[in-house]
Amino acid sequence: MKQWPYHFQSSMSNVLVIVAALMAIFLVIYGLYRILRNPFHYPYFVRSFDVSRKRNVDIEDYIDKYLCSEFGWNCIVEHHNTIINWKKRTESYIQTCILKKRRTRQLYEIIDDNFAFRFKTVRDQTRYRQQNYVKTSYKVSVLDSEIAVDWDWLVQRHRKLERIGFEATLKEYHSRDQRRQMTKELRQQIMKRDHYTCQNCGKYMPDGVGLQIDHIIPISKGGKTVASNLQVLCSKCNGRKGNRRTT
Structure with missing residues (x-):
C-alpha cells in the first residue's frame, strides 16, 4: 500500500483545518445575518390592468372602473384590513422579541402606508427569436x-364615484365632450335595458333599426352620457323632442 510523504499529509491536515474554520466562520456570519436581517415584509396591494392595443391610456380611469365594481372595492377594503391586522400581529410579536428595539426600528423602516396600493398598466409586445434559421414570435x-x-x-x-352613481369614471363624467362618451357598448346596453322599445310611444323594434339613444337631459343643458340619463326613442319621437328635457 502506497504511503504519502509526512509533509504532504501534514499539508492536507492544515488545508482541512482551514476549510473547517472557514466553514465555521461562514455559518456564524450567516447565522448572524439571519438573526439581524429585517424579517418584515410590507403587504402591498398590487393590481395590473392589461391595456394592449389601446391608446391614450389614463391609469386613473382604470382605477375608477375598478372602484366602481363591487368586487374591486371589496378587494381594496379587504386588503386595507389585512394591513391593519398585519401591523397588530407584528407589534405583538415585537413585544415578546429579545431584539425589541432593533425589530421596532426595522418595522418602521418598511411601513409604507403612503404607497400601500399600487396599480399599473401593462401591454403585450411581440418579440422574435431565431433558432436554426427559423424565426418564431413570443x-x-x-x-x-x-x-x-x-x-x-x-x-x-x-x-x-358614489356621488355620480358609479355610472362613469370621473374623467368621463366631467368631460366637455359628452357625445364622445357614447360608445357602441353603451348603446347596446341601453337598447337591451329598454327592451328595444321606444320609451315615448311604446313601439317595439327588436332589430334596433329606427331606434336612437336619447339624452333625457340634453347635453346642451348639462346632461351626462351615463345610463341613468339615456333612453331609447324611435327616430320620430326623438325628432319631435328636439333639445327639450324629457319629463
Whole structure:
C-alpha cells in the first residue's frame, strides 16, 4: 500500500483545518445575518390592468372602473384590513422579541402606508427569436404606467364615484365632450335595458333599426352620457323632442 510523504499529509491536515474554520466562520456570519436581517415584509396591494392595443391610456380611469365594481372595492377594503391586522400581529410579536428595539426600528423602516396600493398598466409586445434559421414570435408583458396611492386617496375617489352613481369614471363624467362618451357598448346596453322599445310611444323594434339613444337631459343643458340619463326613442319621437328635457 502506497504511503504519502509526512509533509504532504501534514499539508492536507492544515488545508482541512482551514476549510473547517472557514466553514465555521461562514455559518456564524450567516447565522448572524439571519438573526439581524429585517424579517418584515410590507403587504402591498398590487393590481395590473392589461391595456394592449389601446391608446391614450389614463391609469386613473382604470382605477375608477375598478372602484366602481363591487368586487374591486371589496378587494381594496379587504386588503386595507389585512394591513391593519398585519401591523397588530407584528407589534405583538415585537413585544415578546429579545431584539425589541432593533425589530421596532426595522418595522418602521418598511411601513409604507403612503404607497400601500399600487396599480399599473401593462401591454403585450411581440418579440422574435431565431433558432436554426427559423424565426418564431413570443409575447412579453411590458410596464406601461404605474401609480402608488394610500388608503385615503382611494376612499375619497370612491366617494366621488358614489356621488355620480358609479355610472362613469370621473374623467368621463366631467368631460366637455359628452357625445364622445357614447360608445357602441353603451348603446347596446341601453337598447337591451329598454327592451328595444321606444320609451315615448311604446313601439317595439327588436332589430334596433329606427331606434336612437336619447339624452333625457340634453347635453346642451348639462346632461351626462351615463345610463341613468339615456333612453331609447324611435327616430320620430326623438325628432319631435328636439333639445327639450324629457319629463
